[in-house]
Amino acid sequence: MDLLYYVIDAFTDIQFGGNPAGVVIYEDLNEVFMQKFAAEVRFSETAFIKKIDNKNFDIKFFTPTAQVDLCGHATIASFKALLDSQLIEDNNTYLMKTRAGTLSVEVNQSFIRMEQAEPKLGKIFNDYNCLSNLFNIDTNEIGDKTFNLVPQAASTGLWDIMLPIKTKEALYALNPDFKGLADYAKINNIGGFHAFTLDTEEGIGESRNFCPLYGIDEEAATGTSNGALTYYLFKNHVLNDFNKEYTFLQGYSMGRPSTIMTKLVNENNPRVIVGGNAVILTKGNLY
Structure with missing residues (x-):
């Protein structure tokens, strides 16, 4: 061989x-x-x-x-x-x-x-106390300042919970209980957690991704998760333009800066392109 x-x-x-x-x-x-x-x-x-x-x-x-x-x-x-x-x-x-x-x-x-893959939205997660304990943050840090975003499962190939965080400072301060995240993911039939904030000077948002259920504590760049995030933001009226490239940042908190480009295509049956x-x-x- x-x-x-x-x-x-x-x-x-x-x-x-x-x-x-x-x-x-x-x-x-x-x-x-x-x-x-x-x-x-x-x-x-x-x-x-x-x-x-x-x-x-x-x-x-x-x-x-x-x-x-x-x-x-x-x-x-x-x-x-x-x-x-x-x-x-x-x-x-x-x-x-x-x-x-x-x-x-x-x-x-x-x-x-x-x-x-075909974009989908799933279950909304209202258990803010549980989520805040899993990430060691205050419940008031979950959400955003403008669009009333809530934690929700989304997929463009893999299911993740989209977890809105109000500030970049709070995003960087996340200190996950990885064993707890793995147990929560398994119970709820999702892969991981895509924490993101719209509080950024560059691009649409910045994110951190955690998938300990599959042996990955944190990833520096996740294409499918940012694809799912793009669709989630579209359905929540944050992103509205088709055939326009959006920029998402990831990995900066790990010292591995990453730039993920996404694009919504086909207004009649929306799909997401990631590049x-x-x-x-x-x-x-x-x-």
Whole structure:
């Protein structure tokens, strides 16, 4: 077995920024090996890519503890790896088969944009005392100053709770009980928690993402979660424009600054596009 393996920082244009992902390009691997490898390298997600033909790719995503349906930053990393390995060409559109469905990916001047799965909103979470205890903040810090936003589950491929926080200072002060978050997520059938604030000098918002249920305490950049946040903000009348790129920041509290671009498309049946840059940190062979 001689496989091409990459470590790529996604949603950034500098090394050691963004969110690192492992990427393996393979022809014949089983999922038991994939899970063991993801657990060994311990990135928040590792992507395993199999070429179907020149336009179609099968991609599987694994955290250190489980397979997940979709991953935004690992998708961006995957197509950066495919471009580097000359399995795809720049300025073109491709399809990737995932457990969340078959989705389109556009590569344009090395900037990668991915279609998200069908956007959905779910349960509203009114248990502010419980949430504030889980994050060690005052209940008055949950919400926002203008739009009356509330904690609610949302998905563009993975279910997260969108957790509005009133100030950037309070967002940075979050001190989660990771065991408690994992238990809460499991009980409520969601993946993680996407805490965000609109109190930012740059872009639409800044966020922090926590997914300890899948072995990820915090991630520096999450494409699917910011895609879900875009749809959540659209449904709450914060964002109203289609075909306009919105900027979201993440990872600054971790020292890994990340920029995630999103866009609403198709007014009659809204979908979300998520895009970003990626930087190759290293590549080599897996034996």
